[in-house]
Amino acid sequence: MTTHSEEHKTHILPLSLYLNVGAALLTLTVLTVVVARMDLGVWNAILAMVIAVSKASLVALFFMHLKYDNKLYAVVFVGSLAFLGLFIILSMADTETRGDLDPIRENPIVREAIIYRDSTRFTNGHETSELDTAGAATDSADVVSDSTATHSTDSQTPDGH
Amino acid sequence: MSHDSTAALSYLQEPKGLKSWLLTVDHKRIGIMYLCAIMFFFFVGGALAVILRTELLRPERILMDADTYNQFFTLHGAIMIFLFIIPSIPAALGNFLLPLMVGAKDVAFPRLNLASWYVYVFGALFCLYSIISGAVDTGWTFYAPYSTTTSTSVISMTLGVFILGFSSIFTGLNFIVTIHKLRMPGMTWFKMPLMVWGLYATAIIQVLATPVLAITLVLLIMERLMGVGIFDPAMGGDPVLFQHFFWFYSHPAVYIMILPGMGIISEVISTFSHRKIFGYKAIAYSSLGIAFVSFLVWGHHMFTSGQSEIAAMIFSFLTFFVGIPSGIKVFNWVTTLYKGSISLETPMIYALMFLFLFMIGGFTGIMLGALALDVHLHDTYFVVAHFHYVMMGGTVMAFLAGIHYWWPKMFGKMYSERWAKVVAVIIFVGFNMTFFTQFILGAKGMPRRYYTYLDQYQPLHGFSSVGAWVLGAGFMIMAVYFIASFWSKRKVGDNPWGALTAEWETSSPPPQHNFLTDPVFKHGPYDYDKIAVVGDYYKQSGGTKMAEKI
Amino acid sequence: MSTTHADAHPKFLQHHFGTAFQQQESSKLGMWLFLLTEVLFFGGLFCAYAVFNAWYPETFVNAHKALSWQLGGLNTMVLIISSVTVALAIRSMQLGKKKLTFNLLAITVLLAFVFLVIKYFEYSHKIHLGQLPGNLYTYTGIEGTNPHLFFSVYFMLTGLHGVHVVAGIIAISWMMYRVHRGDFSAEYYTPIEMTGLYWHLVDLVWIFLFPMLYLIG
Numbered sequence: 009m010t011t012h013s014e015e016h017k018t019h020i021l022p023l024s025l026y027l028n029v030g031a032a033l034l035t036l037t038v039l040t041v042v043v044a045r046m047d048l049g050v051w052n053a054i055l056a057m058v059i060a061v062s063k064a065s066l067v068a069l070f071f072m073h074l075k076y077d078n079k080l081y082a083v084v085f086v087g088s089l090a091f092l093g094l095f096i097i098l099s100m101a102d103t104e105t106r107g108d109l110d111p112i113r114e115n116p117i118v119r120e121a122i123i124y125r126d127s128t129r130f131t132n133g134h135e136t137s138e139l140d141t142a143g144a145a146t147d148s149a150d151v152v153s154d155s156t157a158t159h160s161t162d163s164q165t166p167d168g169h
Numbered sequence: 170m171s172h173d174s175t176a177a178l179s180y181l182q183e184p185k186g187l188k189s190w191l192l193t194v195d196h197k198r199i200g201i202m203y204l205c206a207i208m209f210f211f212f213v214g215g216a217l218a219v220i221l222r223t224e225l226l227r228p229e230r231i232l233m234d235a236d237t238y239n240q241f242f243t244l245h246g247a248i249m250i251f252l253f254i255i256p257s258i259p260a261a262l263g264n265f266l267l268p269l270m271v272g273a274k275d276v277a278f279p280r281l282n283l284a285s286w287y288v289y290v291f292g293a294l295f296c297l298y299s300i301i302s303g304a305v306d307t308g309w310t311f312y313a314p315y316s317t318t319t320s321t322s323v324i325s326m327t328l329g330v331f332i333l334g335f336s337s338i339f340t341g342l343n344f345i346v347t348i349h350k351l352r353m354p355g356m357t358w359f360k361m362p363l364m365v366w367g368l369y370a371t372a373i374i375q376v377l378a379t380p381v382l383a384i385t386l387v388l389l390i391m392e393r394l395m396g397v398g399i400f401d402p403a404m405g406g407d408p409v410l411f412q413h414f415f416w417f418y419s420h421p422a423v424y425i426m427i428l429p430g431m432g433i434i435s436e437v438i439s440t441f442s443h444r445k446i447f448g449y450k451a452i453a454y455s456s457l458g459i460a461f462v463s464f465l466v467w468g469h470h471m472f473t474s475g476q477s478e479i480a481a482m483i484f485s486f487l488t489f490f491v492g493i494p495s496g497i498k499v500f501n502w503v504t505t506l507y508k509g510s511i512s513l514e515t516p517m518i519y520a521l522m523f524l525f526l527f528m529i530g531g532f533t534g535i536m537l538g539a540l541a542l543d544v545h546l547h548d549t550y551f552v553v554a555h556f557h558y559v560m561m562g563g564t565v566m567a568f569l570a571g572i573h574y575w576w577p578k579m580f581g582k583m584y585s586e587r588w589a590k591v592v593a594v595i596i597f598v599g600f601n602m603t604f605f606t607q608f609i610l611g612a613k614g615m616p617r618r619y620y621t622y623l624d625q626y627q628p629l630h631g632f633s634s635v636g637a638w639v640l641g642a643g644f645m646i647m648a649v650y651f652i653a654s655f656w657s658k659r660k661v662g663d664n665p666w667g668a669l670t671a672e673w674e675t676s677s678p679p680p681q682h683n684f685l686t687d688p689v690f691k692h693g694p695y696d697y698d699k700i701a702v703v704g705d706y707y708k709q710s711g712g713t714k715m716a717e718k719i
Numbered sequence: 720m721s722t723t724h725a726d727a728h729p730k731f732l733q734h735h736f737g738t739a740f741q742q743q744e745s746s747k748l749g750m751w752l753f754l755l756t757e758v759l760f761f762g763g764l765f766c767a768y769a770v771f772n773a774w775y776p777e778t779f780v781n782a783h784k785a786l787s788w789q790l791g792g793l794n795t796m797v798l799i800i801s802s803v804t805v806a807l808a809i810r811s812m813q814l815g816k817k818k819l820t821f822n823l824l825a826i827t828v829l830l831a832f833v834f835l836v837i838k839y840f841e842y843s844h845k846i847h848l849g850q851l852p853g854n855l856y857t858y859t860g861i862e863g864t865n866p867h868l869f870f871s872v873y874f875m876l877t878g879l880h881g882v883h884v885v886a887g888i889i890a891i892s893w894m895m896y897r898v899h900r901g902d903f904s905a906e907y908y909t910p911i912e913m914t915g916l917y918w919h920l921v922d923l924v925w926i927f928l929f930p931m932l933y934l935i936g
Contacts, residue, residue, distance in 0.1 A: 273735060274734065274735035275734075275735040277735075277745045277749060278745075278749060279733075279735070281749075338756055341752075342749055342752045342753060342756075343749075345748070345752055346745050346748045346749045346752070349745075349748055350741055350744055350745040350748065351735070351736075351741075351745070376752050376755055376756050377755065377756075377759060378759075379756070380756040380757070380758075380759040380760035380762070380763075381759050381760075381762060381763050383760055384760050384761070384762070384763030384764060385763060387879075388763065388764075388767075388875070391852075391875065392853075395852060395853060395854065395855060396852075396853040396854030396855070397852045397853040397854075397871040397874075397875065398852070398853035398854065398867060398868060398871055399767050399771075399853075399868070399871055399872070399875075401853075404853055404854070404865070404867070404868070405775070405864065405865035405867075405868055406771075406868065407770065410766075410767065410770060413766075414763055414766070682734075682735075
């Protein structure tokens with residue numbers, strides 16, 4: 009292990025750096041709002057995420073000192089994002105490809121949730137779960153006779169109390 | 170406790186009093202406290218298993234009705250997984266050994282370590298409370314949408330598991346930092362014992378995977394309280410997504426269970442072959458390899474869940490990669506045995522049992538990872554037998570190898586070797602009677618988690634149940650000889666087995682701060698080719714000292 | 720705790736560490752690992768967002784317009800400024816300026832409260848309109864299938880983030896007390912640094928939540 013005097017040198021970053029990074033972050037916030045107000049189609053989402061990643065990098069590199077600290081911390085942080093990416097990508101490898109090879113003859117997931125079948129619930133802003141059950145029982149056009157859907161017809165009151 | 174020939178008092182002797190134990194920040198005492206807690210839950214879970222097997226002796230009712238049966242198998246699963254096997258090796262043995270093995274005075278965050286034990290107990294209380302308040306009958310996997318609709322106390326149980334997750338995270342976080350920052354001078358990464366590598370890989374999984382379980386359980390609780398609909402197909406949500414979330418944790422969790430066990434096996438096999446471990450770096454890297462691959466394969470639990478075929482194929486393909494690092498380990502252990510001077514002490518017997526049983530568990534795992542075969546075998550007793558071969562035949566055997574190996578270090582006492590060997594045979598026989606039978610049952614089509622079954626399965630079920638009783642009897646005898654060892658008059662030497670890792674250099678049991686002088690790295694953990702070590706199994710007057718260098 | 724080693728070492732150095740540097744590095748690594756668990760804790764909800772956004776893209780586009788980008792943007796600004804102040808608080812402690820550190824931490828806490836107040840107004844507006852998660856959803860003004868799922872994800876994400884803001888307020892207030900008590904100096908300020916790292920992560924999460932929920936839906 010290294011001795012106290014050798015390694016224990018904290019580099020104190022200049023005040024201007026913090027203020028400049030802060031200003032950059034605020035500018036990027038304004039920028040992302042401005043960009044989002046324009047209709048750029050698919051680019052809206054891409055640009056918004058690019059700006060968010062830039063802002064996050066600024067925070068991580070300067071405020072969280074990743075640029076100056078032990079690189080191990082950067083590995084930990086980037087590693088967490090990488091595994092989050094794996095998690096999302098592999099989950100979506102399923103949710104985005106259902107029925108692609110072997111078409112699902114009956115849709116297992118109700119594309120329109122049962123709560124919308126009951127028009128009365130939307131009138132006064134209050135609803136009760138009994139109404140849901142009634143709604144599902146009368147209209148089974150979208151609820152198909154898949155095993156999952158069978159679950160769904162008796163699962164409208166997830167609170168169970 | 171007896172007076173030791175060394176001057177220093179052991180961690181067991183000072184400080185004194187119950188309070189000094191409950192407020193201790195000593196990793197050794199916390200390890201012992203974990204050991205007591207997990208052994209309690211192992212007993213509870215094991216008793217449930219014996220009761221379940223007794224019920225399954227015949228297809229008709231023997232002890233309980235079907236609802237109680239559902240609650241019992243859920244409890245058996247949840248207790249064994251979350252309260253016993255996940256904390257077993259890392260939190261109990263790992264806590265005790267890790268700082269000793271790397272020559273540190275304690276783990277990096279001792280207070281966090283103590284907190285993790287209390288968090289564990291707190292979480293366990295929630296789980297126990299759920300038993301009184303309407304025991305959960307969902308299976309330990311809590312699959313939505315059943316878990317969001319059943320009237321049993323899912324919230325209490327899931328909250329308990331949620332809290333237990335923090336305990337696991339604290340332990341993992343502590344271990345990673347300890348390994349990175351507190352190794353003794355001279356111990357570089359590739360001079361660490363392989364047990365430490367195993368714990369390191371385990372800890373990485375603990376911190377990466379457990380938070381996802383936490384958010385899954387939060388969403389499940391929210392689903393029950395508010396009906397947020399994320400996992401509810403009637404609300405446009407996706408119940409299969411729950412399984413993705415759950416297995417993103419729970420598949421890696423399987424490796425939380427097995428990786429430290431593999432670490433123990435590396436230690437035990439090298440020590441009792443008196444031979445340098447073969448392929449040190451390969452074993453070390455394969456631990457990390459297993460940890461990484463474990464995050465890519467979770468979908469193989471979901472082949473019949475309604476997951477897309479494309480995803481199923483990807484996951485099936487990736488699953489086979491697990492075989493590579495596991496195979497590397499097994500080949501290296503076997504090669505270490507080759508031409509070693511093997512002595513069959515109890516820990517070694519368990520290690521050899523591990524090799525045999527883990528290989529059966531592993532190979533059947535590859536079978537189940539094959540997409541087409543799994544559709545046939547999914548949710549049958551074949552799966553039950555497979556994961557019992559891995560978890561019990563693998564992890565529990567490794568845990569038993571470890572506890573027998575380090576028992577003299579932990580308590581300075583030796584159990585009866587003769588009884589220990591007898592029990593090892595009983596457990597081996599009982600285990601295979603119970604679970605090999607279940608492979609056959611599963612292949613014949615017996616579904617898992619069923620309360621009753623067709624008459625044609627009765628002979629095999631009966632045989633399996635008798636095996637469970639044999640297994641149970643074996644563990645009862647084990648408990649007796651371990652407890653009896655405390656009254657043993659004979660003192661154990663510091664290094665009874667003649668091993669070279671650092672924990673054997675301090676006294677048995679170790680002093681409060683582990684080492685009387687700050688340890689410095691002297692020789693590699695497996696340098697049996699350079700150093701002749703004589704085990705001082707029983708300490709005679711004065712006792713033989715370890716490591717005589719040639 | 721043992722005092723045998725303590726004589727030769729500064730008071731803040733725990734007995735099992737050799738040097739203050741080793742102790743500080745250990746704390747930092749531990750903190751980063753904790754932040755890693757936080758990323759994956761939020762990760763589950765990010766995954767749910769991604770899945771449902773891909774399933775119901777029109778709903779998400781329509782539903783995000785129900786959120787006020789003005790209030791969301793304002794809150795982003797508030798959190799960024801609070802991130803600057805907490806970073807400056809650590810810097811001033813590195814320079815040994817205790818009074819300044821205390822004040823900067825106080826401003827950070829104040830900004831955190833401003834964030835929560837704005838969030839309160841947003842929430843109460845949505846509760847009033849019935850733009851609520853899952854079963855509680857009663858609003859009718861949003862085109863597309865299953866808009867309630869957007870609000871499920873919205874409330875879970877911002878709720879979890881809000882809980883982290885509250886935890887941050889508690890942690891920073893505790894640090895203010897410890898600064899006041901005189902625990903820290905230019906040599907030892909690790910707890911403030913760790914609290915700062917946590918607060919930056921809270922900011923980081925929001926930096927992603929803002930465009931995801933308020934801007935692109």
